[in-house]
Amino acid sequence: MHEEVAGRSVGLTFDPLSRQHALVEIVYRARDFSSRRYFAVSAILRCGNYGHHSRDYVLAPPPLPVADDAPPACVGGVLYWMSDPRLGRSRERAVVSFDVATRAFDVVPCPPCIAAWSGITSPRRASVAELGGALHAVLADPAANSLDVWRLERGGGWGRACVIRLDGAPPGYDLGANDVVPLAVDPDDGRVVLSAGRRIGLYDPAEQTVRDLRSLEGTEDGAAALVPMVYEESLACYPCRRARARRLSQS
Known part of the structure; x- marks a missing residue:
């Protein structure tokens, strides 16, 4: 048996009911960008030991389709996704929230400049981020x-x-070629840690400059994926799609 998955987004949060970390999974079983039709299911996965996870609670579908090309942000026990305006009735962006304590989805309107979406070929990409303990919406303008x-x-x-x-930044921070997203902000001087695929940089708002902190370009592991994370407490891993598909094909 082999499972075909059209898309998936997974967020890590803490479940106050079970007093454990939990994964909230939204899976597209089908989606068609031409007709804007989609079918999505969602569930809470309980984090077990040694990377094992079990479905703990099946949820109602989210009120809007969520974008699966960027991870959700977790703020105060609530997960936030940017919606996908290519699907469903709405052609504007909004933020989809999920409160793990109440098991409820909700919708947060975006700032007007981010809500506006010009079409399927629009180069302006939107995402969400947790910075300084607050939810932020980010619009990338190439x-x-x-x-x-x-x-x-x-x-x-x-x-x-x-x-x-990002003008004048080192190579790799060009929004026309790479996705650049903020990861964290220094509360003292406002400097922002940026992720740009295989690079991690530090943006100085006073000087409007970017300094490379870490790069895999030109190294032996340059072909590997760099996945930066901000650690605040113990985290749980999520099995990769390829490994999961292999297990299902053997069942």
């Missing part, structure tokens, strides 16, 4: 080679946090 970063305030409104300008 034409301006900049990241427009917005912060969700306590009252529910959005305020512009910063604009990260």
Whole structure:
């Protein structure tokens, strides 16, 4: 038996009911960008020892299709995804939230400049990030080679946090060729850690410059994937799709 999966997004959070880390999985069984039709299922997976996971709770489908090309952000026990405007009825972007304590999905409107989406070939890519304990929405603009970063305030409104300008940055930080996303922000001076595929850089907002912290380019492991993570407490791994498909094909 072999399972064909059209798309999958997985977020790690902490379940206060079981007092364990949990994985929230959203799987596309089918999706068609021409007709905008899709079929998605979601569930909570309980994290076990040695990389083993079991389905603990089947959820209702999310209210909007979520983008699976960027990981969700976790803020205060709530997971957030950027929606996928290529699917479903809405042609605007929004943020889909999931509160693990209440087992409920919800929708958070995006800032107008991020909600607007010009079509399936639009080069402006949107994502979510947890920075300084708050939810941020990020719009990558290849034409301006900049990241427009917005912060969700306590009252529910959005305020512009910063604009990260990448002109003059070292090779590898060009938004026309690579995805560049913020990972963390220094609370003292506002410097931002950036991930750019095989590079990790530090952006200085005062100087508007990027300094390389780590790069796999030109090394023996340059062909490997660099997956940066910000560790705050113990984390659980998620089995890769290829290994899972191999196990299913042998069953």
